[in-house]
Every structure is written in structure tokens, then in C-alpha cells.
Amino acid sequence: MMNSDTMSNSPIWRPFTQMKTAPVPLPVVKGDGIWLELADGRRIMDCISSWWVTIHGHAHPKLAEALYQQALQLEQVIFAGFTHAPAEQLAARLLTHLPNSLTRVFFSDNGSTAIEVALKMAYQYWHNQGDRNRTRFIGFDRGYHGDTIGAMSIGKSSTWWDKFQPLMFETDVVPFPATFDRDDRIDQKESESLAKIEDLLQQELHAAIVIEPLVQGAAGMRMCRPEFLQALSNLVDRFGVLLIYDEVMTGFGRTGELFACLKSATAPDILCLSKGLSGGCLPLSVTLATEEIYQSFYDEDVSKAFYHGHSFTGNPLACATALASLDLLEQNPASYRSMEILHRRYWQTHLEGHPKLEHSRFCGTIAAIEVKTDGMNSYFDSIAPILKAKFLEAGFLIRPLGNTIYLMPPYCISPSELESAYQQIRDSIDSL
Numbered sequence: 001m002m003n004s005d006t007m008s009n010s011p012i013w014r015p016f017t018q019m020k021t022a023p024v025p026l027p028v029v030k031g032d033g034i035w036l037e038l039a040d041g042r043r044i045m046d047c048i049s050s051w052w053v054t055i056h057g058h059a060h061p062k063l064a065e066a067l068y069q070q071a072l073q074l075e076q077v078i079f080a081g082f083t084h085a086p087a088e089q090l091a092a093r094l095l096t097h098l099p100n101s102l103t104r105v106f107f108s109d110n111g112s113t114a115i116e117v118a119l120k121m122a123y124q125y126w127h128n129q130g131d132r133n134r135t136r137f138i139g140f141d142r143g144y145h146g147d148t149i150g151a152m153s154i155g156k157s158s159t160w161w162d163k164f165q166p167l168m169f170e171t172d173v174v175p176f177p178a179t180f181d182r183d184d185r186i187d188q189k190e191s192e193s194l195a196k197i198e199d200l201l202q203q204e205l206h207a208a209i210v211i212e213p214l215v216q217g218a219a220g221m222r223m224c225r226p227e228f229l230q231a232l233s234n235l236v237d238r239f240g241v242l243l244i245y246d247e248v249m250t251g252f253g254r255t256g257e258l259f260a261c262l263k264s265a266t267a268p269d270i271l272c273l274s275k276g277l278s279g280g281c282l283p284l285s286v287t288l289a290t291e292e293i294y295q296s297f298y299d300e301d302v303s304k305a306f307y308h309g310h311s312f313t314g315n316p317l318a319c320a321t322a323l324a325s326l327d328l329l330e331q332n333p334a335s336y337r338s339m340e341i342l343h344r345r346y347w348q349t350h351l352e353g354h355p356k357l358e359h360s361r362f363c364g365t366i367a368a369i370e371v372k373t374d375g376m377n378s379y380f381d382s383i384a385p386i387l388k389a390k391f392l393e394a395g396f397l398i399r400p401l402g403n404t405i406y407l408m409p410p411y412c413i414s415p416s417e418l419e420s421a422y423q424q425i426r427d428s429i430d431s432l
């Protein structure tokens with residue numbers, strides 16, 4: 001049987017791909033705003049910001065210019081014992097946009113490493129204070145935090161990694177109170193989740209609880225209310241356990257505010273950012289911490305230091321691009337603040353009441369809906385590849401997660417382009 005490997009003659013082993021059955025990947029020759037241009041001349045509208053990263057659209061001239069100028073100056077330098085202006089400026093500027101309680105910035109280079117840093121930081125925070133019991137973590141049902149072993153351990157309930165269970169560390173999984181428009185069970189779901197968390201916290205065995213605030217991405221854009229985060233934050237405070245926000249996906253305007261912590265008026269002890277940090281241009285991440293956490297490492301004793309780092313930690317090119325991205329976000333907050341109104345408008349015009357759809361939900365620039373299925377409603381739901389292929393054929397990059405169709409476009413999408421995505425969803429669903 002011909003597979004994508006033999007057909008494309010490529011030695012590349014692709015991510016999240018069964019190489020034997022996957023279609024041949026599409027060669028992209030150019031990006032321009034929301035558009036991807038293929039080698040055969042076709043244009044595809046990127047309605048998901050590539051892997052949720054491209055917040056300002058593809059090949060943005062301001063990001064390209066910042067990258068070029070920095071490359072002429074300093075492309076990379078060891079980050080232990082040396083520093084440079086783009087990293088210093090970026091750290092300082094990020095802090096001005098975040099809750100005051102976050103004062104320290106640790107660089108790494110992707111979402112998973114930001115999480116690994118957060119987990120190790122939280123664990124060592126307790127260890128440095130002589131507490132050897134707090135070795136467990138609490139994660140949320142179907143949460144996704146990346147593909148490295150630590151990130152998999154707190155995201156273990158996502159079921160993708162069942163075979164790796166023996167390699168993972170101890171995590172307790174609690175229900176995520178996922179909600180949608182006109183959900184009349186939400187109060188009950190939130191109370192149940194909080195009660196389960198309280199039971200666990202009473203054991204005094206946990207270093208931290210980790211959540212994707214407001215929106216669980218890979219689980220299928222499952223959304224929770226800001227009120228839940230406020231109740232969670234109060235509860236965790238009461239027990240003195242650390243609260244880690246994974247804003248790898250929700251950061252930099254995705255939820256309609258610059259950060260989900262701002263939108264929910266809550267302040268985590270540790271915050272992870274990546275994806276949109278560099279405007280989706282280069283791999284970069286940060287893990288931010290409170291002064292109290294930082295001080296627990298700050299000591300004459302070298303063994304209390306945080307021994308973690310990566311070759312490209314604080315890469316100057318990525319930091320310079322991130323500064324240019326922050327400029328764009330600061331200059332045009334309406335680009336991410338006003339998108340939810342458009343999502344709701346086009347949903348009402350084109351999809352509301354559709355007999356094959358249910359559970360619509362919106363959070364800032366993110367919109368999601370579920371296709372009613374008789375099947376298992378899982379990530380591997382067979383409807384996903386069918387819909388994905390239909391969308392692509394029509395010129396739209398929309399990749400359903402199981403039976404959830406979602407839109408998460410770059411902020412530069414125009415109202416009429418966004419509306420055309422809704423029209424396409426309706427046409428594709430009608431043709432099922």
C-alpha cells in the first residue's frame with residue numbers, strides 16, 4: 001500500500017501522524033495574514049492560527065523586521081552568566097501586563113518545557129522548605145499540557161497516552177466543569193469539582209494544581225466560567241497549595257483579554273506562556289513565578305538553586321520578535337477584544353438552531369460547537385477527518401477535535417472572512 005512517506009518521498013516522520021494512513025502533507029510556499037499559499041497555487045484560509053500560535057497572521061512585516069534586525073545584532077548567546085537587552089526588556093514588559101504578584105520570569109522554548117519548569121519549580125518550592133510530602137499534583141479531566149513526560153503526567157486523563165502510564169508520576173484528576181451556552185447544570189458541576197479538590201487538598205500531599213484557565217484547548221475547546229477560577233483560587237489559597245495556570249494557548253489575547261488570569265481577575269502562583277508569545281513566529285516560552293516562590297530558591301546553598309535550562313533559553317531572536325508582537329497587541333487591543341461579538345453574530349446568522357449541532361460556546365477569539373454524533377465523541381471520532389477534508393477542499397484550514405468544530409483565527413481576520421468560515425461550516429455540515 002502507498003503511504004504518505006512513499007508518495008511524497010520525504011524522510012520526515014511527522015507529529016501526531018499515523019504515517020501509513022495519513023494523506024500526503026500539503027506543501028506551503030507562502031504565508032500572508034490569514035492566508036496560506038500552496039505550491040499548486042491554491043490559497044487556504046488559516047482559521048486556527050496554525051497550531052494556535054499565529055496571532056497576528058502569517059509573515060507579519062513588523063515581526064519579520066524585528067527578527068531581521070536582531071539577527072544582524074546577536075542571534076544567540078548562552079543564557080547562564082550572560083544576558084541581553086531583548087530578554088531583559090521582554091521580561092520587564094510582560095510583568096507590566098500581569099498580576100503584580102508575579103515578579104520573576106524563567107525562559108524556555110516551548111509550551112511543554114514551560115510546564116516542565118512549572119512542575120519542577122512547584123515541587124522544589126516545597127522541597128527547599130523541607131517539606132518532602134508534597135510530591136503529588138492535581139490536574140483536570142482531559143487537560144492537555146504538552147507531550148513531555150511531566151506534562152503528560154498532569155494531562156494523563158486525556159487518554160492519548162494510556163500506554164505510557166508506567167512512566168508517569170502521580171497525579172490526581174478532578175472534573176473540569178465544562179460549560180456551554182444555556183447550560184443549566186453548571187452550578188452543580190462547579191460544586192462537584194470544588195468538593196473533589198477540597199477532599200484532595202485535605203491530604204496535604206499536593207505541591208500544586210494545574211489548570212488551563214477558561215479554555216481547555218486540546219480537550220475540544222472546553223470552557224469554564226471565570227467564577228469557577230475565582231472559587232478555585234480561593235480554595236487553593238485556603239490550603240496554601242500552589243496554583244499553576246497553563247496559559248500556553250489562552251495567553252496573548254485569545255480569551256478576549258490579554259490573559260485569562262486578567263479576564264477572570266485571578267492570580268496564579270505560577271503562569272506558563274508560549275505559542276502567541278513570539279507572535280507565533282519562533283519557539284519561545286516563559287514560566288512566571290511569585291516572589292515567594294523565587295525566594296525559596298534564593299540562598300547561599302547551591303543545592304537550592306533551580307537547576308534547569310535549555311540550549312536556546314532566552315533566544316534573542318525569539319525575544320526580539322516577542323517584543324514586536326507585544327507592540328502590536330498594545331497598539332490594537334480591539335483586534336482580540338471585539339472578535340467574540342463577531343463570532344456570536346455569525347453563529348446566530350448561520351448556525352444557531354442547526355439540527356446537527358449543539359453546545360455552542362465562545363470565549364474571546366475562540367468559538368466552538370459540537371456535531372451531534374451517535375459515536376463515542378472522542379478525539380478519534382471519525383467525523384473529524386471527514387470534516388477536515390471537506391473544509392480543506394473548500395479552502396479552509398479548520399481541524400475539528402473529535403466532534404468539536406472550532407475557530408481560532410489570527411486577529412487580523414476581517415469580518416467578511418470570518419463570516420465565510422461560518423458559511424463554510426454550515427455547508428460542510430449540511431453535506432454530511
Ligand SMILES: Cc1ncc(COP(=O)(O)O)c(C=O)c1O
Pocket residue numbers: 110111112113115144145146147212217218246247248249250274275
Ligand atoms: C494548553 C497547552 N499547554 C501546553 C501545550 C504544549 O505546547 P508545545 O506544543 O509548544 O509543547 C499546548 C499545546 O498545544 C497547550 O495547548
